[in-house]
Amino acid sequence: MHKVKIGLIGAGYRGIIHLENCLQRDDVNIKAVVEPNIEHHQKIHQLFKKYKQPLPTIYKDSNGYKEMMTSITLDAVIISVPWDFFFEITAFVLQFPVYVGIEAASATSLEQLYTLKEIKETHGTQCMLLENTCFHRDVMAIQNMIDQGLFGELVHCRGGYEHDLRSIKFDENMNYGEGAKGEASWRTNHSITRNGDLYPTHGIGPIASFLKINRGNEFVSIVSHASKSVGLKSYVAKHKGEHHPNAKDKYILGDVITSTLTTKNGETVILTHNTNVPRPYSLGFRVQGTKGIWIQEHGNHLHLEDYTDRDEWMNQPHQIFNKYDHPDWKKYQYDAAKTARHQMDYFVLKEFIEAIKSHRTPKYDIYDMLTWLAISPLSEQSIKEGNRTIKFPNFKEKRTEEAIY
Amino acid sequence: MHKVKIGLIGAGYRGIIHLENCLQRDDVNIKAVVEPNIEHHQKIHQLFKKYKQPLPTIYKDSNGYKEMMTSITLDAVIISVPWDFFFEITAFVLQFPVYVGIEAASATSLEQLYTLKEIKETHGTQCMLLENTCFHRDVMAIQNMIDQGLFGELVHCRGGYEHDLRSIKFDENMNYGEGAKGEASWRTNHSITRNGDLYPTHGIGPIASFLKINRGNEFVSIVSHASKSVGLKSYVAKHKGEHHPNAKDKYILGDVITSTLTTKNGETVILTHNTNVPRPYSLGFRVQGTKGIWIQEHGNHLHLEDYTDRDEWMNQPHQIFNKYDHPDWKKYQYDAAKTARHQMDYFVLKEFIEAIKSHRTPKYDIYDMLTWLAISPLSEQSIKEGNRTIKFPNFKEKRTEEAIY
Numbered sequence: 001m002h003k004v005k006i007g008l009i010g011a012g013y014r015g016i017i018h019l020e021n022c023l024q025r026d027d028v029n030i031k032a033v034v035e036p037n038i039e040h041h042q043k044i045h046q047l048f049k050k051y052k053q054p055l056p057t058i059y060k061d062s063n064g065y066k067e068m069m070t071s072i073t074l075d076a077v078i079i080s081v082p083w084d085f086f087f088e089i090t091a092f093v094l095q096f097p098v099y100v101g102i103e104a105a106s107a108t109s110l111e112q113l114y115t116l117k118e119i120k121e122t123h124g125t126q127c128m129l130l131e132n133t134c135f136h137r138d139v140m141a142i143q144n145m146i147d148q149g150l151f152g153e154l155v156h157c158r159g160g161y162e163h164d165l166r167s168i169k170f171d172e173n174m175n176y177g178e179g180a181k182g183e184a185s186w187r188t189n190h191s192i193t194r195n196g197d198l199y200p201t202h203g204i205g206p207i208a209s210f211l212k213i214n215r216g217n218e219f220v221s222i223v224s225h226a227s228k229s230v231g232l233k234s235y236v237a238k239h240k241g242e243h244h245p246n247a248k249d250k251y252i253l254g255d256v257i258t259s260t261l262t263t264k265n266g267e268t269v270i271l272t273h274n275t276n277v278p279r280p281y282s283l284g285f286r287v288q289g290t291k292g293i294w295i296q297e298h299g300n301h302l303h304l305e306d307y308t309d310r311d312e313w314m315n316q317p318h319q320i321f322n323k324y325d326h327p328d329w330k331k332y333q334y335d336a337a338k339t340a341r342h343q344m345d346y347f348v349l350k351e352f353i354e355a356i357k358s359h360r361t362p363k364y365d366i367y368d369m370l371t372w373l374a375i376s377p378l379s380e381q382s383i384k385e386g387n388r389t390i391k392f393p394n395f396k397e398k399r400t401e402e403a404i405y
Numbered sequence: 406m407h408k409v410k411i412g413l414i415g416a417g418y419r420g421i422i423h424l425e426n427c428l429q430r431d432d433v434n435i436k437a438v439v440e441p442n443i444e445h446h447q448k449i450h451q452l453f454k455k456y457k458q459p460l461p462t463i464y465k466d467s468n469g470y471k472e473m474m475t476s477i478t479l480d481a482v483i484i485s486v487p488w489d490f491f492f493e494i495t496a497f498v499l500q501f502p503v504y505v506g507i508e509a510a511s512a513t514s515l516e517q518l519y520t521l522k523e524i525k526e527t528h529g530t531q532c533m534l535l536e537n538t539c540f541h542r543d544v545m546a547i548q549n550m551i552d553q554g555l556f557g558e559l560v561h562c563r564g565g566y567e568h569d570l571r572s573i574k575f576d577e578n579m580n581y582g583e584g585a586k587g588e589a590s591w592r593t594n595h596s597i598t599r600n601g602d603l604y605p606t607h608g609i610g611p612i613a614s615f616l617k618i619n620r621g622n623e624f625v626s627i628v629s630h631a632s633k634s635v636g637l638k639s640y641v642a643k644h645k646g647e648h649h650p651n652a653k654d655k656y657i658l659g660d661v662i663t664s665t666l667t668t669k670n671g672e673t674v675i676l677t678h679n680t681n682v683p684r685p686y687s688l689g690f691r692v693q694g695t696k697g698i699w700i701q702e703h704g705n706h707l708h709l710e711d712y713t714d715r716d717e718w719m720n721q722p723h724q725i726f727n728k729y730d731h732p733d734w735k736k737y738q739y740d741a742a743k744t745a746r747h748q749m750d751y752f753v754l755k756e757f758i759e760a761i762k763s764h765r766t767p768k769y770d771i772y773d774m775l776t777w778l779a780i781s782p783l784s785e786q787s788i789k790e791g792n793r794t795i796k797f798p799n800f801k802e803k804r805t806e807e808a809i810y
Binding site for chain 2: 305388
């Protein structure tokens with residue numbers, strides 16, 4: 001069997017998970033790894049040893065990906081890099097005849113996204129955002145229930161990224177930026193320079209899938225709102241006192257960002273980004289149709305007219321989830337259970353690899369990626385312009401006037 | 406002791422509750438009841454008998470309220486009428502030297518609200534929207550926790566009215582309008598002629614209170630969105646077939662209406678109106694501050710930094726609710742337990758009566774009422790204008806240009 005030859009760009013927090021999941025598969029051959037941060041190299045070595053595979057070429061230079069692309073023949077590349085490098089690296093890699101898998105990222109302008117569209121359309125490259133939440137068991141089961149009509153006609157969805165990142169945005173000395181540990185070295189700067197939904201794909205991926213966006217439906221408009229930004233400075237003040245330099249008014253990212261989107265088919269969507277204040281992690285999904293509702297917050301809550309009494313929540317929602325588990329989940333859940341970290345990571349990688357092996361377009365293609373990522377610059381723009389409702393670009397079409405600013 | 410002399414305008418579904426709660430109090434004397442629907446008269450008679458009080462003047466004519474106001478000396482009037490009569494009756498009654506209590510209603514234009522403001526300011530009448538949710542035990546406890554700093558600085562709130570009204574909007578023959586039973590006779594017509602948040606006060610009352618709106622803070626802007634309207638026709642089709650005249654595309658009220666409001670102090674608010682599709686009843690409250698979050702959906706969920714581990718929901722939220730129950734709740738909960746229907750109805754009436762007895766402004770005054778009710782016409786306008794963000798009027802100030810349309 002021909003193994004899929006993959007090069008990994010980035011083997012940090014997320015990249016290392018993709019590496020291990022690739023090593024677990026018998027249809028993948030890791031040909032190279034690019035990782036400039038030598039702190040991660042020990043773990044890389046350990047993994048190849050653990051899975052009894054020969055160490056491939058390891059590039060330690062941050063430009064190593066260019067050398068890899070020009071000197072090694074690959075079927076696919078997986079890019080898992082800090083947001084600041086997402087565009088530059090993706091734009092370069094898309095010029096090569098490989099499948100490009102991209103870990104959840106953040107785009108800073110529509111310009112970037114239209115550039116990626118142009119490169120893709122010039123070179124015909126296949127590209128998939130590896131949004132694992134689209135392959136979460138609950139999300140796949142809900143998709144199955146939607147497809148089988150249990151929710152009736154959908155009218156409204158919600159979701160988002162509500163993750164208290166304060167202990168990630170600051171290291172234990174309440175520092176961030178160059179020299180700070182972990183994601184604080186790069187992620188926090190976005191809270192100082194940007195005010196919008198910085199990380200929309202975990203929420204919008206599943207919702208776009210439920211609503212069949214780019215499959216006959218499309219987003220039509222978006223308007224975004226930012227609350228004041230007081231969470232980060234009060235967090236630093238709590239730990240280091242209000243005179244600490246990072247306890248000042250330097251953050252512009254609203255603590256809670258909400259965006260409302262409309263679709264061609266008449267549904268509305270509310271997306272939330274909430275990373276500066278305390279709360280338990282949640283993607284806060286909601287699907288409301290003419291026959292029922294799903295809310296995921298502090299557990300799964302279902303009301304389905306065909307199964308539930310009027311005005312009641314289902315007592316044992318897990319039973320209906322079990323019944324409607326997606327066929328893929330039922331078939332591969334035990335393989336997925338062996339996977340590093342999340343089972344959904346197994347399924348998202350499986351889809352990517354299978355698309356490569358059968359030379360087909362992945363389930364989520366570059367137009368899905370561009371649509372989802374566009375929410376960041378669009379939300380920033382809407383907030384900057386006083387919560388103006390902005391036309392949502394259709395990346396399958398030529399760029400139009402409204403989308404240029 | 407001088408008893409507060411009250412005239413009731415409307416003794417239907419909600420008015421009859423106010424009547425019974427008034428009859429239970431030893432400081433109230435019901436002097437007159439206006440109720441044109443004779444179906445309700447038997448219940449009125451029963452209640453006066455039950456509480457051993459002499460039957461007062463009963464007006465059976467729909468204009469009886471005018472006769473009552475001019476011929477009977479009253480301290481206060483409680484208006485509980487279908488939305489269509491709210492404005493006309495309130496505008497009339499506000500001209501008299503009485504306290505006016507108004508059951509949750511729906512305004513159809515800013516014009517109406519500015520007219521009420523003018524009458525109030527000419528005559529100096531006291532007026533309180535009897536929004537019982539402001540006096541719900543959980544809401545009062547959360548208010549207490551907010552006041553004691555448990556949530557830190559507030560940044561974002563949510564709430565609304567999510568109530569599957571399909572079996573109220575249609576009688577058992579799937580009819581509505583004149584001749585239909587119950588609220589279907591008047592309420593459904595609003596789903597055919599209006600597209601906006603028809604019933605905002607249950608949600609916005611508590612939120613405005615949490616955010617101290619009209620107490621140093623104010624709403625600055627609002628933008629609203631409507632999903633498609635398919636819930637009502639599919640409900641009728643399900644029960645009577647798709648050829649039933651009421652299973653047609655005649656409804657314009659979006660099944661899910663969402664409004665995003667901003668405030669002078671930098672908080673954002675999302676308000677939901679959801680009455681055409683199946684789901685369990687919920688006011689969907691959320692309060693997010695720099696130190697914690699409360700979500701009320703399928704129960705009460707609390708994360709308070711001072712009490713809860715990072716990323717965890719509180720295991721026994723009722724314990725903290727018990728601890729922080731509002732002093733009024735602790736003191737009067739046993740009296741409230743005897744009340745017709747909801748305990749919160751006891752507390753809202755108590756506040757109204759006590760304001761009258763001590764000749765003071767009620768806790769929620771006419772400016773609160775105008776602010777809350779304005780959400781209906783503003784949301785309709787925003788939706789009509791393609792989800793335009795509209796400046797929110799400040800009813801304490803003179804009417805400005807933006808508010809005229």
